[in-house]
Amino acid sequence: MTTGEKTRALAQWAFFTSLVAVIGLAGIYLPPLYFIATVLLPLPVMMLVLRLDIRYAALGLTAAGLFLALLITRHMEAAFYVLQFGLLGICYGLLFKNRVTPGKNIAAGILCSVTLTLFFAVGFYLLTGNSPFVLGEEGRQAAEQWLAANQSAGLFNDLPAEWQGSFGERVIATFELLIPGQYVVTAAAEAAFTYLIAVAYLRRINYFLPPSPAFTALSLPWYSVWGLITGLALTLAGDLFSWAPVAKIGKNILFILFYLYLILGLSVSAYFFRKVNLAKPIKIFLLILSAVYLPFSIMIIILLGVVDPLVNLRRRQP
Numbered sequence: 261m262t263t264g265e266k267t268r269a270l271a272q273w274a275f276f277t278s279l280v281a282v283i284g285l286a287g288i289y290l291p292p293l294y295f296i297a298t299v300l301l302p303l304p305v306m307m308l309v310l311r312l313d314i315r316y317a318a319l320g321l322t323a324a325g326l327f328l329a330l331l332i333t334r335h336m337e338a339a340f341y342v343l344q345f346g347l348l349g350i351c352y353g354l355l356f357k358n359r360v361t362p363g364k365n366i367a368a369g370i371l372c373s374v375t376l377t378l379f380f381a382v383g384f385y386l387l388t389g390n391s392p393f394v395l396g397e398e399g400r401q402a403a404e405q406w407l408a409a410n411q412s413a414g415l416f417n418d419l420p421a422e423w424q425g426s427f428g429e430r431v432i433a434t435f436e437l438l439i440p441g442q443y444v445v446t447a448a449a450e451a452a453f454t455y456l457i458a459v460a461y462l463r464r465i466n467y468f469l470p471p472s473p474a475f476t477a478l479s480l481p482w483y484s485v486w487g488l489i490t491g492l493a494l495t496l497a498g499d500l501f502s503w504a505p506v507a508k509i510g511k512n513i514l515f516i517l518f519y520l521y522l523i524l525g526l527s528v529s530a531y532f533f534r535k536v537n538l539a540k541p542i543k544i545f546l547l548i549l550s551a552v553y554l555p556f557s558i559m560i561i562i563l564l565g566v567v568d569p570l571v572n573l574r575r576r577q578p
Contacts, residue, residue, distance in 0.1 A: 302349030309353025521565030
């Protein structure tokens, strides 16, 4: 590497490392920007892998993490935040650099994001003794304020009288029950949004990318139904024999699968919506009808998502 190349590499390293620090700072200090910062933070690390290599990315991530840990009073939270999403950036950088197909790329990114989220959540618990899977005092207060605001708006007036007194506690208990599943769903969503933004940016700079499949081609293998069977079995066994941890695991599996089958069902619905030859006004009317009867529509969409891995509805079409 010549002196000029070393200078350019150093300049790129400093630029992308600074971006990591600035985005991390915004995510920690500006709560409204937390999700946006979380989605964007892996991108500069990914670009370090693509433009330079993994050594520069690891060094930049370490430097940004140490900088934020020294600058912010919540040292461990800052370091964990940067490391968690920075490592996802390294993962995506390696996947794009090795020309991994889009389906495997996003699946690996989601798996990496979920694994990192759970790993750092457990690490936070081991180091501080505060379980991230239990609703804290601030979280409980926020939930109670949300319930009070909705009750004042009259949203719960139609509930049966026997539910009125304990409804708030039931909602908070359900929210706390599903915290592990919420971690997984949020991590998967963050990884998916990061992937989409990364693809858009890489195409803009003319970086070679394999062609991406259409959303209507999204599918799951037939054996994915065992996830649903496992979730139902654990939930029923836990409730029947009063095994609270077993029931909690089963309900969290079902909570995660709800979103997975919802997305798959939307893919199947979009496929048939495009394939069926109907007049445009009729299609618009069907969309409006689906929005009006949203609970029924969601039930049908989830049912399509559950059935499709077993039957492969789209392949059966001529």
